[in-house]
Amino acid sequence: MKNYNYILYSLLFVLFSATSCVEDAVYEGDLPDVATSTIKLNEIMSTGSPDWIELYNEGTTSVDLSGFKLTDTSQEWIIDNLTIESGSYVTFDCDDSNVSNVSTNFKISSGGEEITLYNASGELIDQITTPDMASQIGLTYGREIDGGEIWTVQSASKGVANSNVNNPPVLIAEPLTEFTEVYEVTASDANGIASVKLVYLVNGGVQSIEMALVDGEYKTSVPTSKVGDLVSYYVVATDITGMTSYYPEDGSNSPAEFLVEGGLKELTFEGAKAGYREEVTFTASPYYPEQVSEIRLYYLLPGQLQDDVNDDKTKVELTKNGDIFTGVIPAQNTDDVIRYYLRVEYIDDTKTYYPKEEKNTDDIVISDFNHDLGTTWPSYTVEAITYDAVVETTINSTQGPLTSITFPTNPVPETDINLVLAYTSTETINEARVYFAVGDSPVYIKANKVSGEDDASFTQTGVTINLKDVLSDASESLSQTGAKVSFYIRIATDTAEYYYSNTGAMSLDNTPGGGTTDESDAFKADPSLWNVYNVQ
Structure with a gap:
């Protein structure tokens, strides 16, 4: 155990504060009454996995702990049928799991928290508020001497005697990879940390990089290496007494290493239409783009093979x-299944693949992906579109020659869009036409029409006009996905023209026959009277 600046004398001589797991709160009441007991809170870990509490029996006889209670600032936990021998220790994990005599129903805040011990009669027998240990990962708060009055930050000694042994720093680190931009480790020591360094070795050169303490962690930017480099490294933490710890454990003699291979940082691909329909565009972002010579995309279509015999x-x-x-x-x-992979080639001739391909020391592929075996490549499937059932609408009219029009309100893209007109007249029907506009703001344009009288289906009683392949004057398709088409019907005889709305109501222009009524201009200027269909 090492002494630190946190020194707290016995409960009866110290004003204390109660610290919540969430925020600090200052205790403002009187000091509590403390019953005499040989059972003491002895050591507390609040930065562990898990946290834990150690009790110590400083007496000369064993003590039955049944009914004793531990609490933090919000929970209490009762010990069940457990005896502690004289001069011995018991420890309880604090991880919320609530296992009898093993682990409590609470954790301990690394920011500091009040821990209290009660005897079986409910009397308070010990209490301590731990300091902020967030930057002291791996260290504990405990009595300098078992059962003694002075508490210090110290090296962990779970279940054994607290001591003054000078231990090396606690150093916690994860492996460094070629893709790590900022390397972070934690280092703590009861006497204090003098320095933490990343020693970085590549191509015969050595860099010793001082790591800075930021938000409780020691951090440094990682040098950029070249593809093909074999990088070795280790971390060394030194306390103010000169004791050192390494990552890896024997790092100065056997440093960790990794090979800089590069590859793709990100890959996205999508079709011009959802479901990988039409052209599929691959977008790749490589690591070390300044070192990339080229990136290739390889693919196999249905029926094609890639193996020892085939190269399709x-x-x-x-x-x-x-x-x-x-x-x-x-x-x-x-429904076609397309298999693919990508290869990144760097200027030093190093080649990496997506997905990542791994080989053993005998150069045999051991990963699931093998660029020489097409059945191992990733794939995508060109998806079929599921459309809603097409709804046919019929509008009847009792005015003029048109008796009805039937059309789909939600046609499937690029399929027949048939407008079926039925009409009757004592006069010859000269024209049966559809005028249309595409979009949300339709306006009448004379050129945007289809002349049904030119269709092979035209008779004196009806015609079917198919809008599937029709384009507007602006080359807009009337059958493409998402198209909104507004339209109306015009029937013409020698004496009159008849315009029909979306309710079947008729507007008349009889001036061709010498009449005086012309409602056509007002009708054409009001698209709210027109019919509408929306392509799915």
Whole structure:
């Protein structure tokens, strides 16, 4: 155990504060009455996995702890049928799991918290408020001497005697990889940390990089290496007495290492239409883009093979735009399964693959992905579109020659969109036409029409007009996905023209026959009277 600046004398001589797991709160009442007991709170870990509490029996006889109670600032936990021998220790994990005589129903705040011990009669027999230990990972708060009055930050001694042994720093680190930009470790020591350094070795050169303490962790930026480099490294933490700890444990003699291989940082791909329909564009962001020579995309279509015998793959060299590379697989049929992989080649001739391909020391592929075996490649499937059932609407009219029009209100894209007109007249029907507009703000344009009288289905009683392949004057398709088409019907004889609204009401222009009524201009100027369909 090492002494630190946190020194707290016995409960009867110290004003104390109660510290919540969430926020600090100052105790403002009188000091509590403390019953005499040989059982003491002896050591507390609040930065562990798990946290724990140690009790110590400083007496000369064993003590039955049944009914004794431990509390933090919000929970209490009762010990059940447990005896502690004289001069011995018992420890309880504090991890919320609430296992009898093993672990409590609370954790201990690393920011500091009041811990209290009661005897079986409910009398308070010991109490301590731990200091903020958030930056003291791996250390504990305990009595300098078992059962003694002075509490200190110290090296952990769970279940054994607290002592003044000078231990090396507690150093906790994770492996460093080629993709780590900022390396972070935790280091703590009861006497204090003098320095933490990352020693970085590559191509015969050595860098000793001082790590800075930021928000409780020691951090440093990691040097950028070249693809193909074998990097060795270790971390050394030194306390103010000169004792050291290493990561890896024997790092100065056997440093950790990794090979800089590069590869793809991010890959996205999507079809021009949802479900990988039409062209599928791959967008790749590589590591170390300044060192990339080229990126290739390989793919197999249905029925094609890639193995020891067959080499059916197609190659696409991706186009570079800054640090981004893009390439395209052409449109394929619905339900086709397309297999693919990417290869990144660096200027030193190192090649890496997506997905990542791993080999053993005998150069045999041991990963699930093998770029020479097409059945191991990732894939996507060109999805079919599921459309809603098409709803046919019929509008009847009792005015003029038109008796009804039937049309789909939600046609499927690129399929027949049939407007079925039925009409009757004592005069010859000269024209049966559809006028239309595309979009949310329809306006009448004379050129946007289909002349039904030119269709092979035209008779004196009806005609079917198919809008599937019709384009507007602005080359807008009337059958493409999402198209909103407004339209009306006009029937013409020698003497009159008849315009029909979305309710079947008629507007008349009889001036061709010498009449005086012309309602056509007002009708054409009011698209709210027109019919509408929306392509799915």
